[in-house]
Amino acid sequence: MTKARVLIRPKEGILDPQGKAVERALPALGFEGVEHVRVGRMVELEAEDPERLAELCEKLLANPLIEDYEIQEINAASSAPTNP
Amino acid sequence: MIWGVLQFPGSCDERDALHACSLTGEARLIWHEERGLGGVDAVVIPGGFSYGDYLRTGAIARFSPAMEAVAEFAAAGGPVLGICNGFQVLCEAGLLPGALLLNEDLRFHCRQVDLIAADGERLSIPVKHGEGRFWAPEEMLDEIEAKGQVAYRYAPGQNPNGSARDIAGVRSEAGNVLGLMPHPEHAVDPLTGSTDGLLIFEAVAGARV
Numbered sequence: 390m391t392k393a394r395v396l397i398r399p400k401e402g403i404l405d406p407q408g409k410a411v412e413r414a415l416p417a418l419g420f421e422g423v424e425h426v427r428v429g430r431m432v433e434l435e436a437e438d439p440e441r442l443a444e445l446c447e448k449l450l451a452n453p454l455i456e457d458y459e460i461q462e463i464n465a466a467s468s469a470p471t472n473p
Numbered sequence: 474m475i476w477g478v479l480q481f482p483g484s485c486d487e488r489d490a491l492h493a494c495s496l497t498g499e500a501r502l503i504w505h506e507e508r509g510l511g512g513v514d515a516v517v518i519p520g521g522f523s524y525g526d527y528l529r530t531g532a533i534a535r536f537s538p539a540m541e542a543v544a545e546f547a548a549a550g551g552p553v554l555g556i557c558n559g560f561q562v563l564c565e566a567g568l569l570p571g572a573l574l575l576n577e578d579l580r581f582h583c584r585q586v587d588l589i590a591a592d593g594e595r596l597s598i599p600v601k602h603g604e605g606r607f608w609a610p611e612e613m614l615d616e617i618e619a620k621g622q623v624a625y626r627y628a629p630g631q632n633p634n635g636s637a638r639d640i641a642g643v644r645s646e647a648g649n650v651l652g653l654m655p656h657p658e659h660a661v662d663p664l665t666g667s668t669d670g671l672l673i674f675e676a677v678a679g680a681r682v
Binding site for chain 2 (some may be wrong): 404410
């Protein structure tokens with residue numbers, strides 16, 4: 390099994406009100422100078438056939454019209470982690 | 474006229490939709506696991522939180538057996554009305570263009586709004602949603618406007634969610650599939666302030682292509 394992590398984020402240019410809300414909350418907590426906060430999703434999974442992950446993302450995990458996704462394989466079989 | 478109203482785990486407006494449909498014909502519920510629509514003349518996908526709205530609103534519901542039947546029904550020209558969550562399901566299924574995103578102000582809005590239909594008629598219909606901001610790329614918006622697919626807009630100044638170009642509802646290119654965020658099924662009795670919702674059900678009933 391291949392462990393993988395799928396990062397899903399709103400496409401560039403689409404208003405992300407969650408990110409804006411987080412960004413606006415930060416100065417009140419003393420975190421100045423943080424900009425362009427975007428909130429997305431992360432899905433962890435184990436797949437028998439990592440070749441099919443992109444198709445799975447296109448069809449279900451992400452909506453390609455509004456979201457970009459990035460697949461990170463964590464440990465393909467016995468090899469070392471590629472993207473910890 | 475026989476209406477079928479889909480019911481998913483997490484649907485919550487199917488009873489009002491059944492009632493609204495019964496005012497213009499007969500109506501029956503269709504459970505999400507049913508593979509056929511039982512010969513109905515039109516389909517309503519009601520509001521609610523299908524499958525908990527996990528992942529994205531409407532994302533899981535689109536893969537249900539009943540939705541596969543709806544896709545075939547729509548392709549054959551059958552009239553389909555998606556309300557709120559039903560609109561989200563239709564967009565996820567690719568039966569309607571665009572997507573519905575979190576409301577611009579992150580608030581859940583529940584109130585009566587005025588809609589302007591494509592023919593200029595003004596309707597009073599309630600909205601109640603947290604993820605109703607219609608969005609599509611600019612070129613797609615231009616295309617659906619050019620093809621006359623914008624069915625309803627929020628009246629000026631009443632856009633509750635930041636929808637692009639005040640769009641409240643869109644129809645398919647062929648015209649037989651309609652989705653909108655406001656709830657016509659909650660506006661069919663003078664008791665609740667407006668019966669304008671019936672006009673939308675009547676329009677859908679006549680939308681077979």
